[in-house]
Amino acid sequence: MPDSEVVALAASLAERFAERATGHDRDGSFPHENFADLREAGFLKLTVPRTHGGDEISLTEFVQVQEALARGDGSTALALNMHLIRFGAERESHSYPPFWFDELCRGAVEDGRLVNTAATEEGLGSPAGGGIPETVATPVEGGWVLGGRKTFVTLAPELWYMPVLARIDPRDGGEAEIGDFMVLRDDSGVSIDETWDALGMRATGSHDLVLEGVRLGNDRFLGYRSRPKPSPRGRASGVWFALGVAATTTGVAQAAFDYAVSFARERAPNGLRTIAEFPGVRRRIARIALLLQRNRALIADAAAAWEGGEESGMLASDRVVVAKIDALNNAIEAVDEAMRVVGGVSLQKHRPIERYYRDVRAGLHNPPLEDRALEQIARTALDFPDAG
Ligand SMILES: Cc1cc2nc3c(=O)[nH]c(=O)nc-3n(C[C@H](O)[C@H](O)[C@H](O)COP(=O)(O)OP(=O)(O)OC[C@H]3O[C@@H](n4cnc5c(N)ncnc54)[C@H](O)[C@@H]3O)c2cc1C
Structure with a gap:
């Protein structure tokens, strides 16, 4: 509470x-x-x-x-x-x-x-996959010209600051670099294409950002991602993001729990006992409470480990990815259980629980994705066994 x-x-x-x-x-x-x-x-x-x-x-x-x-x-x-x-x-x-x-x-x-970062693209997918953006920043006299299209730009209807991930082609050939550029809402050539029509998290306004010949001064270049600065806190962005998504998803599952509990206490088929008295329903409600509590413990542990900066036991950065993937899976299971408690009417569009069922899944596709998270944990265990 x-x-x-x-x-x-x-x-x-x-x-x-x-x-x-x-x-x-x-x-x-x-x-x-x-x-x-x-x-x-x-x-x-x-x-x-x-x-x-x-x-x-x-x-x-x-x-x-x-x-x-x-x-x-x-x-x-x-x-x-x-x-x-x-x-x-x-x-x-x-x-x-x-x-x-x-x-x-x-x-x-x-x-x-x-503010929100525009990194993802249709062709690129998540930049975490190691691909090169198609959005290109071309050096010109006194600055840059940006062109491309970004997808999944959450908050697009209200964003003012949009750091954009772009490819920088070297003038003399060689490997492309990747950098971030600060694009502002009122820059000429910037527009939003309202494409977001998704299964879940439908009200996030995660539309496309379109960049057509956007002319920027040198001051808009934020730095090369392909040349990361060594910093012990360099993973902070991923940490705040992963735990924020895990907590958000837990909140959605908590809403499903609230709904299932109040439904079970009132639903009395044929006016007899409420379904809250049935052992199967009671077990499911207890199971959801357990999953939610597990999520809070995992998220709080990872946040405290990252804030404390102490590396005893599992590495803080590994605890973060553990918390994210486990919290997502637990939250999905929790909402599924809540749907079963409520029964067939849980599918009705006028009940919020069907929205929780859709929303709770979206975080699966926010970084870190499960495969990459597991690979990170495996790397620590197998390749750097003395690290944690
Ligand atoms: C609700 C929501 C809001 C979002 N908001 C934003 C936002 O504001 N800004 C933004 O930039 N993005 C945003 N995103 C996009 C998100 O961060 C991801 O980029 C997007 O979901 C695509 O990721 P992906 O890994 O599924 O895609 P892909 O990279 O296309 O990957 C597809 C599949 O292939 C696997 N894969 C890809 N590359 C590799 C590899 N090298 N090795 C092994 N497996 C690989 C992935 O694990 C996945 O299973 C949002 C997504 C959602 C769902």
């Missing part, structure tokens, strides 16, 4: 979001009014450092906020996750040029502006 003011506030916002969720899910529309509420409640600056006017909440507190928000609306929570992780991770990894980090913070604190 809420153990801080910000988590309690998230829970109360979630109640409002839950009332709007069905409509946005049905229409695939973006919940602008939820973001207006989040803005007003100061949630866009929760992870911004205090030196820059934010609240600088910890990773541990951040995951609690994500879970509380997702209990009302998974889409809103997942979309906010994309924005908040940028600041949380950057507090640790310092990967952005200081000018741009200052500007992102200023934009979030003073103007309520949102």
Whole structure:
């Protein structure tokens, strides 16, 4: 239960979001009014450092906020996750040029502006696969010209800052490099193609970003991804992201649990006993509670290990991927169990539980994916046995 003011506030916002969720899910529309509420409640600056006017909440507190928000609306929570992780991770990894980090913070604190990275492409898939983007940044006098199309750009209807991953072809041949470029909403040649019509997380506005001859100054170049700077906290972005997604997914499963419990306590076929008295239903409810508790323990353990920076037992970065993949699988199982408790009517479109069933699956396709996560754990165990 809420153990801080910000988590309690998230829970109360979630109640409002839950009332709007069905409509946005049905229409695939973006919940602008939820973001207006989040803005007003100061949630866009929760992870911004205090030196820059934010609240600088910890990773541990951040995951609690994500879970509380997702209990009302998974889409809103997942979309906010994309924005908040940028600041949380950057507090640790310092990967952005200081000018741009200052500007992102200023934009979030003073103007309520949102940021999210546009990395994925139709042909590339996830850049985590090691592919080269088709979006290209061509060097020109005084800067760059960007062209390409990015997919899955969550928050697209409201984004202002869009760091874009692009290929840089060397003038003299040789291997292409990969870099990030800061694209702004009002740059000439930037548009959003409203393509997002998905099974789950339908209200995240994860549309395509289209870049046509976007002319940028040299100041928009954020750095080469193909030349990562060695840093002990260099994985911070992946850590904040993975745990934020795990917590969001747990919040969706918690909503399914809430629904199944209240349904079981009221549903009395033929007006006889409620189904809450049946041993099969009781076992399923207990199983869901167990899975949810396991998720919270895994996520809290990974967050504490990463924050503590101590490497005893399993490596913190491995605990993070364990928490993400296990939390996703547990949450999916939990929602499936909740569907069985509710029975055939769980399929009806007017009941929120069918949305939880769809939303809970989306995180499977957010990094780290299970195969890559397992490979990371195997690498530590088999190739670097003294590391953890
Ligand atoms: C709700 C939602 C929101 C998202 N928001 C954003 C966003 O805001 N910004 C953004 O940039 N992206 C976003 N994404 C995209 C996401 O991060 C992934 O890039 C996308 O889901 C594609 O990943 P993939 O690994 O399935 O695709 P692919 O790379 O096409 O992979 C397909 C399959 O092949 C396997 N595979 C691929 N390469 C390898 C390899 N080298 N070795 C072994 N197996 C491999 C993968 O594991 C997967 O099973 C979002 C996705 C979702 C579902």
